[in-house]
Amino acid sequence: MQLLDGKFVSEKLKQQIAIEAAEILDKTGRKPHLVAILVGHDGGSETYVASKIKNCEKVGFNSTLYRYESSITEDELLKKIDEINQDPETDGILVQLPLPKHISADKVTEKISPEKDVDGFHPVNLGRMQRNLPSFLPATPYGILLMLQEYGIDTSGKHCVVIGRSNIVGSPMSILMARNTNPGNCTVTICHSKTPDIKKFSLDADILIVAIGKKNFVTADMVKEGAIVIDVGMNREISTETKSGYKLYGDVDFENVAPKASWITPVPGGVGLMTIVGLLKNTLASAKKEIY
Ligand code: GUN
Numbered sequence: 001m002q003l004l005d006g007k008f009v010s011e012k013l014k015q016q017i018a019i020e021a022a023e024i025l026d027k028t029g030r031k032p033h034l035v036a037i038l039v040g041h042d043g044g045s046e047t048y049v050a051s052k053i054k055n056c057e058k059v060g061f062n063s064t065l066y067r068y069e070s071s072i073t074e075d076e077l078l079k080k081i082d083e084i085n086q087d088p089e090t091d092g093i094l095v096q097l098p099l100p101k102h103i104s105a106d107k108v109t110e111k112i113s114p115e116k117d118v119d120g121f122h123p124v125n126l127g128r129m130q131r132n133l134p135s136f137l138p139a140t141p142y143g144i145l146l147m148l149q150e151y152g153i154d155t156s157g158k159h160c161v162v163i164g165r166s167n168i169v170g171s172p173m174s175i176l177m178a179r180n181t182n183p184g185n186c187t188v189t190i191c192h193s194k195t196p197d198i199k200k201f202s203l204d205a206d207i208l209i210v211a212i213g214k215k216n217f218v219t220a221d222m223v224k225e226g227a228i229v230i231d232v233g234m235n236r237e238i239s240t241e242t243k244s245g246y247k248l249y250g251d252v253d254f255e256n257v258a259p260k261a262s263w264i265t266p267v268p269g270g271v272g273l274m275t276i277v278g279l280l281k282n283t284l285a286s287a288k289k290e291i292y
Contacts (some may be wrong), residue, residue: 001258004230004265006273009150013277014059017284021060024287032287033062034279035084035120037095039077039103040070044236044247046097053093055276061283064090070100075104076234078111085113092118092283097168115292118282121167130175134291136282141173144209146184146232146281153228153263160186161205163198163218163251169211169232177207198222210251220256229257229264232271248272 024032034056036129049065054087056063066080093116099105114124120136126177128135137145148155160177164170170190179185186207191198202208202222210218211232225227233251241247250267258264267272285291 001261002263004270006147006265006270009147010277011271013146013150013281014055016276017280018059018287019087020284020288023087024284025060027287029059030089030154031062032091032283033064033089034092034277034283035064035066035090037066037068037080037093039068039072039096039099042098044191044234045098047244049096051227052276052279055280059280061280072103074107077108081108081111085111085116090116091286092116092279094119095281101162111183116286118279118286120172126172130170130179132179132181136285136291137163137176138168138172138280140169140211140232140271141176142210142278142281144173144271145176145183146277147230147265147271147274151263152185155183155207156185158186158206159189159204160207160209161191161201162209162211163191163202164211164213164232165190165192166211170209173209173211177209186245188197212251214251215249216222216251216253218252218257220253220260223260225260226262227260229261230271231265231267233267234272 018024021032036049036052038045053063084090093112097105109121112122114122117125117136120138125135129137162174163292164169174188175191177184178188189201191201199222203224205224205227207228209230209238216233229252231250231252234251236246237249239247248268254266
């Protein structure tokens, strides 16, 4: 078994991003600028947004965080997004999900200008992605592609099984792995909550990507010998063992699955760190006007 080391790869790629950010500053007098919007006080979202902002600073980007209480109305939020859409000093906008129930995530997602949609969630970017046109790729699937690329893993012709069909990970990941690109060119199966026997499919996976949000969902008996296992799970549990008071668990029973896998991502230290790299690369691409 070999580790797909998100810490190592993300640090390496962030160094390259920092060099490019410095070049942009040199040429244009301004830094790439990400605006993040956080509504409410969800513990996980607080942590993820703080990490995005901290990493912007690390690579020499500007960042702005707008925080709102859950009482903000949908209209107020949509107006704020419109304002940022118009701001020439902003390259990327992200609204951290999930949002409170009275705000439609779909409306918010569609309000963000596709040209600043560094989360890659806007239907225009998703459509362009599916057509293999230049687009912002959703950050987590993008981070996974970068990881596979970095380790030189050949995915062509392999059977990729994606467990989970979320808008954020499973659905775009399945499209990306099936595209005529490298990484890509897989035969893709998507499993989800209504799949009667996930094990039947997962056992045939050369590449198994798990984004179902359930601790230890994938057990050793569900994995083929020599499979590549990518664990997108970010299941937070209260813990007395860590400084933060929380411990992170993946969707894969790492201890028992790792001996069977050829490559595997740990949690923490795997996909989560690569998601940030995906977001930073999208913001950089926006500042360089590489997509639009
Ligand atoms: N919530 C969970 N993952 C993400 C992400 O990649 N972007 C945003 N905006 N919210 C999320």
